[in-house]
Amino acid sequence: GAVVSQHPSRVICKSGTSVKIECRSLDFQATTMFWYRQFPKKSLMLMATSNEGSKATYEQGVEKDKFLINHASLTLSTLTVTSAHPEDSSFYICSASTIAGGIVEQFFGPGTRLTVL
Amino acid sequence: SQQGEEDPQALSIQEGENATMNCSYKTSINNLQWYRQNSGRGLVHLILIRSNEREKHSGRLRVTLDTSKKSSSLLITASRAADTASYFCATAKGTGRRALTFGSGTRLQVQP
Numbered sequence: 554g555a556v557v558s559q560h561p562s563r564v565i566c567k568s569g570t571s572v573k574i575e576c577r578s579l580d581f582q583a584t585t586m587f588w589y590r591q592f593p594k595k596s597l598m599l600m601a602t603s604n605e606g607s608k609a610t611y612e613q614g615v616e617k618d619k620f621l622i623n624h625a626s627l628t629l630s631t632l633t634v635t636s637a638h639p640e641d642s643s644f645y646i647c648s649a650s651t652i653a654g655g656i657v658e659q660f661f662g663p664g665t666r667l668t669v670l
Numbered sequence: 671s672q673q674g675e676e677d678p679q680a681l682s683i684q685e686g687e688n689a690t691m692n693c694s695y696k697t698s699i700n701n702l703q704w705y706r707q708n709s710g711r712g713l714v715h716l717i718l719i720r721s722n723e724r725e726k727h728s729g730r731l732r733v734t735l736d737t738s739k740k741s742s743s744l745l746i747t748a749s750r751a752a753d754t755a756s757y758f759c760a761t762a763k764g765t766g767r768r769a770l771t772f773g774s775g776t777r778l779q780v781q782p
Binding site for chain 2: 559587589594595596597598599602644646648659660661662663664666
Protein backbone atom coordinates (compact mmCIF):
# COMPACT_ATOMS: atom_id res chain seq x y z
CA GLY A 554 0.00 0.00 0.00
CA ALA A 555 0.88 3.63 -0.20
CA VAL A 556 3.20 5.14 2.39
CA VAL A 557 2.49 8.15 4.54
CA SER A 558 5.12 9.55 6.82
CA GLN A 559 4.90 11.93 9.76
CA HIS A 560 7.57 14.03 11.32
CA PRO A 561 8.46 14.25 14.09
CA SER A 562 7.33 10.99 15.62
CA ARG A 563 7.63 12.39 19.10
CA VAL A 564 7.94 15.91 20.45
CA ILE A 565 8.11 17.36 23.93
CA CYS A 566 7.72 21.09 24.30
CA LYS A 567 7.13 23.74 26.90
CA SER A 568 3.75 25.32 27.38
CA GLY A 569 3.27 28.31 25.13
CA THR A 570 5.44 27.15 22.28
CA SER A 571 4.23 26.18 18.82
CA VAL A 572 4.81 22.80 17.30
CA LYS A 573 4.68 21.87 13.63
CA ILE A 574 3.87 18.36 12.48
CA GLU A 575 4.42 17.30 8.89
CA CYS A 576 2.48 14.68 7.00
CA ARG A 577 3.82 13.46 3.67
CA SER A 578 2.50 11.05 1.11
CA LEU A 579 5.65 9.43 -0.19
CA ASP A 580 4.60 7.65 -3.35
CA PHE A 581 1.31 9.19 -4.38
CA GLN A 582 -0.39 12.52 -4.62
CA ALA A 583 -3.13 13.32 -2.16
CA THR A 584 -5.42 16.23 -2.77
CA THR A 585 -7.04 15.53 0.56
CA MET A 586 -5.44 14.74 3.87
CA PHE A 587 -7.05 14.34 7.25
CA TRP A 588 -5.83 15.12 10.71
CA TYR A 589 -6.99 13.08 13.68
CA ARG A 590 -6.31 13.31 17.37
CA GLN A 591 -6.29 10.38 19.73
CA PHE A 592 -6.25 10.57 23.51
CA PRO A 593 -4.94 7.61 25.52
CA LYS A 594 -7.10 4.52 25.20
CA LYS A 595 -9.59 6.43 23.08
CA SER A 596 -10.57 6.36 19.46
CA LEU A 597 -9.47 8.68 16.71
CA MET A 598 -11.36 11.93 16.43
CA LEU A 599 -11.30 13.86 13.19
CA MET A 600 -9.94 17.35 13.65
CA ALA A 601 -9.90 18.73 10.13
CA THR A 602 -9.83 17.98 6.46
CA SER A 603 -6.89 19.44 4.63
CA ASN A 604 -7.41 20.31 0.99
CA GLU A 605 -4.53 21.12 -1.31
CA GLY A 606 -4.62 24.72 -2.37
CA SER A 607 -7.55 25.75 -0.22
CA LYS A 608 -8.48 26.32 3.38
CA ALA A 609 -8.87 23.39 5.70
CA THR A 610 -12.29 22.35 6.92
CA TYR A 611 -12.42 22.02 10.69
CA GLU A 612 -14.70 19.82 12.73
CA GLN A 613 -16.99 21.37 15.27
CA GLY A 614 -15.16 22.28 18.44
CA VAL A 615 -11.71 22.40 16.84
CA GLU A 616 -10.21 25.89 16.89
CA LYS A 617 -8.78 26.81 13.51
CA ASP A 618 -6.53 29.47 15.01
CA LYS A 619 -5.18 26.96 17.47
CA PHE A 620 -4.54 24.20 14.98
CA LEU A 621 -3.21 25.74 11.80
CA ILE A 622 -3.26 23.52 8.75
CA ASN A 623 -1.40 24.16 5.53
CA HIS A 624 -1.64 21.86 2.53
CA ALA A 625 0.86 23.54 0.26
CA SER A 626 1.48 20.68 -2.13
CA LEU A 627 -0.04 17.41 -3.23
CA THR A 628 2.31 15.48 -0.97
CA LEU A 629 2.58 17.62 2.14
CA SER A 630 0.21 18.86 4.81
CA THR A 631 1.34 20.47 8.03
CA LEU A 632 -0.43 20.89 11.34
CA THR A 633 0.84 23.58 13.67
CA VAL A 634 -0.31 23.53 17.25
CA THR A 635 0.03 27.14 18.30
CA SER A 636 0.73 28.19 21.89
CA ALA A 637 0.52 24.60 23.02
CA HIS A 638 -0.78 23.79 26.48
CA PRO A 639 -0.71 20.54 28.46
CA GLU A 640 -4.27 19.73 27.40
CA ASP A 641 -3.03 19.61 23.80
CA SER A 642 -0.88 16.63 24.67
CA SER A 643 -2.13 13.85 22.48
CA PHE A 644 -1.33 11.49 19.63
CA TYR A 645 -1.84 13.21 16.29
CA ILE A 646 -2.34 11.05 13.22
CA CYS A 647 -2.69 12.12 9.63
CA SER A 648 -4.03 10.22 6.68
CA ALA A 649 -3.87 10.79 2.96
CA SER A 650 -6.78 9.92 0.75
CA THR A 651 -7.08 8.49 -2.72
CA ILE A 652 -9.95 7.00 -4.64
CA ALA A 653 -9.72 3.58 -6.27
CA GLY A 654 -12.70 1.94 -7.87
CA GLY A 655 -15.06 4.36 -6.21
CA ILE A 656 -13.76 3.44 -2.78
CA VAL A 657 -12.09 6.00 -0.58
CA GLU A 658 -8.77 4.60 0.51
CA GLN A 659 -6.97 6.22 3.36
CA PHE A 660 -3.40 5.58 4.28
CA PHE A 661 -2.37 6.55 7.77
CA GLY A 662 0.86 7.99 9.02
CA PRO A 663 2.57 6.48 12.04
CA GLY A 664 1.45 9.30 14.30
CA THR A 665 3.14 12.03 16.34
CA ARG A 666 3.16 11.91 20.11
CA LEU A 667 2.98 15.47 21.48
CA THR A 668 3.72 16.10 25.12
CA VAL A 669 3.35 19.64 26.41
CA LEU A 670 4.97 20.29 29.76
CA SER B 671 -19.98 12.14 19.14
CA GLN B 672 -18.58 8.93 17.72
CA GLN B 673 -20.79 7.22 15.20
CA GLY B 674 -19.40 3.80 15.78
CA GLU B 675 -19.63 1.92 18.98
CA GLU B 676 -17.77 -1.27 19.55
CA ASP B 677 -18.11 -4.02 22.02
CA PRO B 678 -16.57 -5.36 23.96
CA GLN B 679 -14.35 -2.44 24.92
CA ALA B 680 -11.77 -4.90 26.15
CA LEU B 681 -11.28 -8.57 25.50
CA SER B 682 -8.77 -10.97 27.00
CA ILE B 683 -8.35 -14.46 25.60
CA GLN B 684 -5.85 -17.28 25.48
CA GLU B 685 -3.66 -17.96 22.48
CA GLY B 686 -5.44 -20.25 20.04
CA GLU B 687 -8.92 -19.04 20.92
CA ASN B 688 -11.09 -17.02 18.59
CA ALA B 689 -11.78 -13.35 19.21
CA THR B 690 -14.97 -11.66 18.09
CA MET B 691 -15.45 -7.92 18.09
CA ASN B 692 -18.60 -6.08 17.14
CA CYS B 693 -19.21 -2.64 15.74
CA SER B 694 -22.43 -0.69 15.32
CA TYR B 695 -22.98 2.48 13.37
CA LYS B 696 -25.83 4.91 12.92
CA THR B 697 -25.97 6.29 9.40
CA SER B 698 -25.95 4.76 5.94
CA ILE B 699 -22.53 3.77 4.68
CA ASN B 700 -20.67 3.04 1.50
CA ASN B 701 -18.23 0.67 3.12
CA LEU B 702 -16.89 -0.35 6.50
CA GLN B 703 -13.26 -0.92 7.32
CA TRP B 704 -11.40 -2.52 10.18
CA TYR B 705 -8.08 -1.25 11.44
CA ARG B 706 -5.58 -2.46 13.95
CA GLN B 707 -3.43 -0.27 16.16
CA ASN B 708 -0.59 -1.41 18.33
CA SER B 709 -0.07 0.70 21.43
CA GLY B 710 1.24 4.14 20.55
CA ARG B 711 1.53 3.34 16.88
CA GLY B 712 -0.28 4.22 13.68
CA LEU B 713 -3.16 2.36 12.12
CA VAL B 714 -2.87 -0.70 9.95
CA HIS B 715 -5.68 -1.38 7.50
CA LEU B 716 -7.00 -4.91 7.86
CA ILE B 717 -10.01 -5.34 5.65
CA LEU B 718 -12.72 -3.40 3.84
CA ILE B 719 -16.24 -4.65 3.24
CA ARG B 720 -18.57 -2.85 0.90
CA SER B 721 -22.16 -2.12 1.78
CA ASN B 722 -23.41 -4.69 -0.74
CA GLU B 723 -21.26 -7.45 0.76
CA ARG B 724 -22.26 -9.60 3.72
CA GLU B 725 -19.06 -11.43 4.53
CA LYS B 726 -15.42 -11.22 3.67
CA HIS B 727 -12.35 -13.25 4.57
CA SER B 728 -8.69 -12.43 4.71
CA GLY B 729 -6.39 -15.02 6.23
CA ARG B 730 -7.47 -15.53 9.84
CA LEU B 731 -9.86 -12.60 9.64
CA ARG B 732 -13.55 -12.85 8.90
CA VAL B 733 -15.73 -9.79 8.69
CA THR B 734 -19.48 -9.70 8.45
CA LEU B 735 -21.72 -6.77 7.69
CA ASP B 736 -25.43 -6.47 8.38
CA THR B 737 -26.66 -3.20 6.95
CA SER B 738 -30.20 -3.80 8.19
CA LYS B 739 -28.88 -3.84 11.75
CA LYS B 740 -26.12 -1.37 11.01
CA SER B 741 -23.55 -3.66 12.54
CA SER B 742 -20.38 -5.50 11.67
CA SER B 743 -18.24 -8.09 13.35
CA LEU B 744 -14.58 -8.98 13.12
CA LEU B 745 -13.55 -12.51 13.94
CA ILE B 746 -9.92 -13.43 14.44
CA THR B 747 -9.45 -17.17 14.46
CA ALA B 748 -6.67 -19.08 16.20
CA SER B 749 -5.42 -15.93 17.88
CA ARG B 750 -1.76 -15.34 18.61
CA ALA B 751 -0.03 -13.20 21.20
CA ALA B 752 1.02 -10.93 18.33
CA ASP B 753 -2.65 -10.13 17.70
CA THR B 754 -2.67 -8.10 20.91
CA ALA B 755 -3.72 -4.61 19.83
CA SER B 756 -6.68 -2.28 19.60
CA TYR B 757 -9.10 -2.86 16.78
CA PHE B 758 -11.28 -0.14 15.30
CA CYS B 759 -14.06 -0.16 12.78
CA ALA B 760 -14.41 2.86 10.55
CA THR B 761 -17.12 3.93 8.18
CA ALA B 762 -17.31 6.21 5.20
CA LYS B 763 -20.65 7.65 4.27
CA GLY B 764 -20.18 7.92 0.57
CA THR B 765 -17.80 8.12 -2.31
CA GLY B 766 -15.36 10.95 -2.57
CA ARG B 767 -12.48 11.86 -0.37
CA ARG B 768 -14.38 11.75 2.86
CA ALA B 769 -13.02 11.30 6.32
CA LEU B 770 -13.59 8.08 8.18
CA THR B 771 -15.62 7.90 11.35
CA PHE B 772 -14.05 5.55 13.84
CA GLY B 773 -15.64 3.35 16.43
CA SER B 774 -14.56 3.45 20.02
CA GLY B 775 -12.36 0.38 19.59
CA THR B 776 -11.81 -2.96 21.24
CA ARG B 777 -8.59 -3.61 23.14
CA LEU B 778 -7.65 -7.21 22.58
CA GLN B 779 -5.19 -8.97 24.84
CA VAL B 780 -4.07 -12.42 23.78
CA GLN B 781 -2.36 -14.30 26.58
CA PRO B 782 0.44 -16.65 25.48
